[in-house]
Structures are given as C-alpha cells and as structure tokens.
Amino acid sequence: MITAERKPFEQIRAVTDQFGKVLVVGCNTCVAVCLTGGEKEAEVLASQLRIARGQDGIAGSVETVTVLRQCENEYLDAISEQVKAADLVLSTACSIGPQGIAERFPGVRVAPAMNTNMMAVVKGHHHWAEYCVACGDCGIFNTGGICPIARCAKTLINGPCGGSQGGRCEISPDVECVWQLIHDQLVSLGLEENLRKISGPKKWSSANTGGPRSMKKEGFKP
C-alpha cells in the first residue's frame, strides 16, 4: 500500500487560515489502512483546526467528508457539491488524492495535508516499512525475494558494502542491512552461489527517472 504522513500542523494552518470554508476530505483506502488519513483521522484534523481557528477568531467552518479512494473520479463525483461549496479542499490522501481533486474540479483550491512517503508492507500495528520504489524492472527473483533497490540505503545491486555491521546498515542501527538479509535468505535457499554472480547495470529507464509514466492495457474499451 501507499503510506503517507500528516504534515506538521503549523504548515497546514498556514495554508488553511487563508480560507473560510474548509473541507477536509479523507481517503478510506491506503492512508486509512496506514491509520493516517482515513475518515477518523480526517475528523481529528478537522477538530484540531476548528479548535485552533476558534481560538484565533478565524471565521468560517471546517467540515469533513471521506471517499473510498480519491484517485478515482467516480468516487470524487459523489462529493462534488461539497467540494464546490468549499473555499479550500484539504486532502488527507497521498499526493494523488489532492491532484485528482484538482483535476476533477478545475477552479477549486486544493491543498495536501499529507506527505506521501512510501509503498510499504505492514510490519505490525502502527509499523510500516518500504519494500518497493516502483523501478519498473523487478529483479527480486535473484535476491531471494528481497528488494535491494527499495531497501538498501545505497540502492546497491551487488552488495553488501563495507557499511554492513552486525546485520545493520551504517546509516542507522534501526535499519537492517538488506544485503545481510539477502545473504541469509540465499543461504537458506541453498543459492549462495548467486552472490558470486555480478549483476550488470540496471535498466533505469523504466523507473520514474525515465520520465513520467502511465499505463494502458490492451483490451475492451467501453
């Protein structure tokens, strides 16, 4: 899933204080599952804004509405009236959400309340970790099902580097050395010989660095 974290409150205030009628729009898919931007979190943010604006005597209102996914127009159309009536739409989705709203409702002022941070796996309650950077050329078959592109600080494809210490990455004792993990996994699979093979240069043109991407599928067109 995509995870996103809320921006610092003062940044949100700095934007929202300029507007009277603020509509906080929650997104009930990825950011809800990562417990930061779903219906409940949108209501908490709205409540905080109301209290803070009330203290500072800022006129207007802060209301909330939540859609299942802000990245799909059909869901956005369902809140069209509320969006158009607002002076500012504050989205608690990943950055796709506010862009989707801005595109669907030209003329509406939209602000993100969140910073998108990663595509993640759920490690446990309240804990997510980045497992993919969408390079567009997945090679984890050779690395025991573990992605060094997303999970190595240096994006090494022939690791580890000399900064691997006791299974930890030199950048922080909290970060696992993914090449240690890959090593251990390949050993347990009886494939440690793979480690002796040098991987050639990676094709980066399929990644974001190769320019903006879009995806189309062949088949039925309605």
Next chain:
Amino acid sequence: MAQDQTITRHFFRPGTGDDGLRPPCEVACPIHTDAQRYIQLVAAGRYADALEVIRDTNALPQSIGRICAHPCEDACRRGQVDEPIAICNIKREASDGAKAEGRGYDPPRPQFGDRKVAIIGSGPSGLAAAHDLALMGIRPVVYERQPEAGGFLRTGILNYRLPKDILDEDIAYITGMGVEIRTGVAIGEDVGFDELAAEHDAVLIAVGLSESRSLPVAGVDNRGVLLAVPFLEAVNAGREVPELGKEIIVIGGGNVAIDVARSARRVSGGDVTMVCLEADHEMPAHDWEVRDAVAEGVKIVCSQGPNAIVGDGQVEGLEMKRCESVFDEQGRFAPTFCETELSTLPGDTVIISIGQMSDMSFLGGSGPELDGRGILVFDREQCATTRRGVFASGEVVTGPGAAVSAMASGKRAAIAIGKFLGVDVDFPAEPRAVNELPGYVAGMINKGARRSVPARPEDERVRDFGEVELGLGEVDGRCEASRCLLCAAGARYSETRCISCLTCVRVCPYAAPEADGNGLLKIDPDKCQACGICFTQCPAKAIDLAVLSEDDIRAAVDAALEGSGEVEFGCWYPQTRVAAEAGAVMLPCTARLSLGLVLYAFEAGAGRVHVAVCSEDDNGRFVTGHRQTRAVVEEGRRALQEIGLDPEALVLTLVKEKKCLKPQQ
C-alpha cells in the same frame, strides 16, 4: 461531587446488535429481565433507573429481589472466571436504593376499556398477569380466597426471607395501577365459576398448588403429624400451632421443606431434623437454602425414606428405611428402598413436606376439563384450557417451580388473553444468548471477589422471624454490579464501512475479530469483552460498541459539561473518581477513549480533561486497556500542543483505590 451522567437508561443499549444475541443472565431468566442493564445502572448508583428497568418485566421487584431462585446467576459467565455476579442481591439493591431516594414507587395509571378479566389466585403468576393485562388497558379483577393477597408468597414464604411489608409494597404498586384484588372471596363457594365466567370477558386460573401431599404410611393419623402448607399458613398468619412439640421431624428435601424446618426451629426453639430420600448432592432444595438451614441448627438426614410414623395416638418418632436410589435410568422419580435396613428417629412432631397439588374442586362440574389425575387439560402455547375464554398459568399447570417461573407463565397468559381480546400483542421470540467464554478469554479476565450479603447472626435470627439477609448496601452493591462482564454488549461492526484493514484483528487482546481471505470480518461475540480498543483504533469508523456508542459518549460529554468546565473520562469498575469536580463520563474502560473523543471534549468547551488509568502491574478490567489509554493521552497531548493549547490540560490520573477488584473487607 458531580454525578456520573453517562449511564442513564437512554445512554445504554447493551446487546442490541444485528446478531440479536443477549446476555446469558437475561436469557436464563424466565421473564427475561434485562439484568445487564439494571446491573450497570446500579453500578452507576442510578437506582431508580435500575428499578424502572426491572419493572419493565417484573411486577414484584422487591419480593423477587429477595427470594428468587436466580437461574440468571447459574448462567452468568463471570462464574467461569471466579464467581457469578450476585444478580438477585443487586436487584434488591436497586429497589432499596430507589426507595431511599424516594423514587420508583409511583405506579402508572393505565386507562382501562370495557373489558375485564377475572384472575383466580393472587400469587406471583396471577399478580404478574394482572400487572401486564393492566398495562394493555384491560381491567383485571383478582380473586383471592385468603384474607390477604400474595398467594404462596404470603402464606408459604416466611418473613425471615420475605418481610410482609415488602410484599405489601409490591402489591400496593400493582393495586395502585388500578388492579382490583378481592380478598376473602372463594370461587366455587362465594361466587360460582360459571357466574364468574359470565361476568368477565376472560378468566385466568392461577390458583397454584395449595394443598400438601400426605404420605400413605402407618401412623399418619397420629396427633403431631402436620402438613407443610397448613403449618406454613399458620406460622405466617401468626397463629399458634399447638401440636408442635420440641423434637420435630420434617419429611422432605425441597425448598418448601427447608422453609418448614427453619420456621419450626424459630417457633419451637427445639430440635429440627429433615429427612429426605435424596443423597445430599441430590437434594432438590437450593444449596444456599440448605446452607442457611444448617447454619440455623437444622439437621439433615439424607437417603432415608419414611416407613412408618411411630406412636399410638401421639407421634413418638419416624421409622425410616434406607433409600437406595431416587431416580430411575431415565431420571424419573422412582425411589427404591432396602426394606430391611430400618432405623427409628425419635420425635414428637412430624411435618410432611413432600410436595403439593392443586385443588380444582372450585370448578364444580362446569369448568374446563380435567384429566384422569385431576389436572387441568392445558394448551401450553396458548395458555388455554378446554373452555373458551378460560386460561391458566402458574404452578397449577406448570408444576412446582420458582416464583419467577410462575410469573413467566402468568405473563405469557396475559399476552394470550390480550390476543384473545383483540389487543395488538404477541408472544415474544425467545432470546438467544452468547455462548460460554472460551477458556483462554476467561483466563485473561482479572478476578474480583463476589460480595456476599451480610446476614444476621444465626443464634440471633433463629429467635425471631425478622429478615435474615440485610442487603448489600451501596458500596458492596455497586462494586458487585461492577463485576458484570457486559456479555453481548461489545463490538458491532458495519460491513459497509469496513475497509478490511485488519487493524481490529491486530489490536484485540481477546482475538475476537477474524477476517477471511477476502478481508470479510467477523467479530466473535463470545470472545469480545467490550473493552473498546478496536473502536478507538479502527480508521474507518466501522466499529462501535453496543454499550455506550460513540454518539452516547459524545452526548455524555455534553451533559457533563452542563454543570462543570471540566470532564472526567472515568472507569466505572474501580468505582473511584479521579476528578471529583469534573463532569463525569464513566466508561467500562478508558481504553474506549479515542483521540476524536478527547478532542470533542475540548471542542465542546472543556478547559481540562481528566482521564483515569490503571497501572501496568495492577491493570484493571482489560489486559491491555491501560496501554491504549496512555497512548491516546500522549496522542492527545501532542494534538493539543500542535493547536497551541496546554498539553497539561489533558490530565492522566492513576486509579489507586480500586474498591471493586479487592476482596471484600
């Protein structure tokens, strides 16, 4: 101290989920009283509200609060953890507490139409039927051959268990509703049955089992041989029983025999020995009745049957034969004896208390049909006899049982009569209960000692007929009520709101939520303990609790702020407040508190919000509840700081004195 505003009748809707499951106590109760609700109201000290809940189903709340056989307690799932909740005593506490407040004793005055129903018998069944018919707008007229109403509650149950003034108050409430009770009128003698039937739109026969069974043994005609019912009637009426000696043998092992023995002990001051067929573990009397009798000096001889009453004109003793078995393989009553193993118990009085039967002679020849054994032919579903418009209820048709069972029968008959008379009522569906607690869940629930009811000392109480049990009193009553596990009152989840994020699966301490491969969720009501952690963590607002929904808590916050500028989110189990001056919002556990609710309190105008919490090593009701509470307070403080409020306005206070989780002093 600002009063807890949370748990009014309206704020509390346990067990109203789509699954329709109810707490086992309520399902086990023959009249399905919403015990969980009144228990919670007693825990909150809201006695009049509790009494109102009891009165919804129970026409004799004070009496039943003293003498009930309480099958609810046998079903109570707290019994799997330590001991069942003392539900019957809590019921009494509700009526005692409401009385002390001067509330809850003004009966409604329903308007009656033209139709009237004759009820023969003013025991628990007849009174329950009269009460319910009155509420349907049908005028009940109760006929009682005794000089005072109450049936066996008055003539068969002694003052030491049910004081007459308490029974009088219950009856006064019913007559206060407009129910007419004509005492001293014997149907079949003063008024013929046909005449009665002609004068009323329907008749209910609720005459109970008014006659004692005797024994076909030699010597039964001796002076000094008494029957249980007339004996209890005489004692209850304060009449002397000249035949009563000083060495009394009571034949029988049921609850009535226990009452006979305990009253004989009080009246005679002599020795009383019960003789029964059953081995001690088979005795039909309730354990606690036996215990009380033994405590008062009653001796019990088990596994012996009466062979002959010894004496020539005057009882000199009871010859007994050893009883080998009481029941046959099918569990039917079929005693077998060793005819050669005889012994004699000396005594000057024998009171036979081996069961009761009905006397249907009042019907004359014109009443509804009786079967070959003289028992009413009866349609159990429709409570109908073979004569149109004549119904029956209570022990006369159900056989001997608890008073509350007789009331249940009377209540059903009232509905049957209502239907017969065209009232828009129907028999309610039988409620279904949650199952037993899974063993691992029972093991996770902290234990808390059951409060026992104080009783007068044995040597003092056997000298008079004053009430033995003194009632739990406020502190123990509320603490005892706090032990309730809130069965079936936990998480309710909305399939349409659920986003299958699995958060609830991860946070529930009891593993109640389960998701299938498609993320479709089920929250197992047998496991859920209503702690509220899933509610606070669910990001999609797909989970709420039956006991105090989020809207209920918000409303309670509003109410709390009417009288105070501060709110306390308290825990109702320790019965301890942490901020006396704050308006109280008491929760089953402050783990129920979400960040949204904390902010709501500030948004609603609270200058300060107090939150009660347990310590790590003395965690209260729910194993991980205190962690959730601490986390939400930390989150709340960060949220306050972000918006420029003093984070210290959110105060976390450790609950030190946990009255309810400590053994009784």
